[in-house]
Amino acid sequence: MSKHHVSATINGEAVEYLCETQQTLLDVLRDELGLTGSKEGCGSGDCGACSVMLNGRLVCSCLVLGVEAAGAEVATIEGVAQGNSLHPLQQQFLEDAALQCGICTPGFIVAAKALLERNSNPTETEIRYWLAGNLCRCTGYDKIIRAVMGAATNMRQEARHG
Numbered sequence: 001m002s003k004h005h006v007s008a009t010i011n012g013e014a015v016e017y018l019c020e021t022q023q024t025l026l027d028v029l030r031d032e033l034g035l036t037g038s039k040e041g042c043g044s045g046d047c048g049a050c051s052v053m054l055n056g057r058l059v060c061s062c063l064v065l066g067v068e069a070a071g072a073e074v075a076t077i078e079g080v081a082q083g084n085s086l087h088p089l090q091q092q093f094l095e096d097a098a099l100q101c102g103i104c105t106p107g108f109i110v111a112a113k114a115l116l117e118r119n120s121n122p123t124e125t126e127i128r129y130w131l132a133g134n135l136c137r138c139t140g141y142d143k144i145i146r147a148v149m150g151a152a153t154n155m156r157q158e159a160r161h162g
Contacts, residue, residue, distance in 0.1 A: 008069045010035070011079030019066035026050045028066035029076060037077035037106045041135070048134030051107035052076045058114045060133075077106035080113060088158070089113055089151040098147035100138035108134050112148045120156055124149065 003018040010033065017032045029035040029052070038061055041049030045060040052061045053075035080087045089109050092098070099105040108131060115122060115130040122130070127148050128141075136144065 004067045004070075006067055006070045008072050008074055010074045011076060017066070021065070021067060023066045024062050025052070025054075025064040025066050025069050025074070026061035028069070029061060029074075032066075035076050035078050038110075039103045039106060041103055041107075046135070047104070048107040048111060048131075049104050051110045051134065053110065053114060058111055075110070077110055080109060087113065088154045089116070089148065092147040092151040092154065093144075096143050096147040096150060098139060098143040104134060104136045104138075108136070108144055112151070115148070116152055116155060120152060120159070122148075122152060 001020055003020055005016065005018055007014065007016045009015070010029075015033065017028055019028050019032060026038055026040055029038055038052060039049040040062055041047035043062050045063040048060060050061040051058055053059075053073075054064060054069065055072050081090060086094075087109070089112050093105065093109065111131055111134055112127070115127065119126065124145060127145050131144070131148070
């Protein structure tokens with residue numbers, strides 16, 4: 001079976017990789033590029049643990065083929081922090097104890113970041129709707145929603161005083 005040569009931009013950096021036709025973007029990220037932050041929770045697009053941004057769209061990377069990322073811009077959980085500085089969402093997840101086992105956390109943070117980039121002041125209902133594609137077996141969601149709301153508040157205050 002022949003491998004495909006793919007060039008893409010991942011977390012702002014140009015990358016090239018080889019992948020087989022049937023290899024998912026999730027498998028490429030984890031196995032070929034060593035970006036293991038995105039997790040495989042279900043392999044069928046039902047849980048959101050593998051959520052990444054692909055050309056500005058939130059997608060489940062287990063449903064995208066690695067070859068489909070050719071020429072694309074991909075943003076993963078590894079690109080959320082700025083160096084050693086956590087993104088406000090990451091910091092708020094820690095402060096609000098909005099994680100337990102951690103399998104779903106990268107997907108929630110990538111999805112919540114996408115929401116806050118579109119809407120800096122979402123209601124609780126909007127957050128719950130936006131994150132409906134992300135499943136968590138541990139937290140019960142309230143702490144996750146609280147963390148997103150807290151991060152949104154902090155980010156708005158920082159933008160005002162920035």
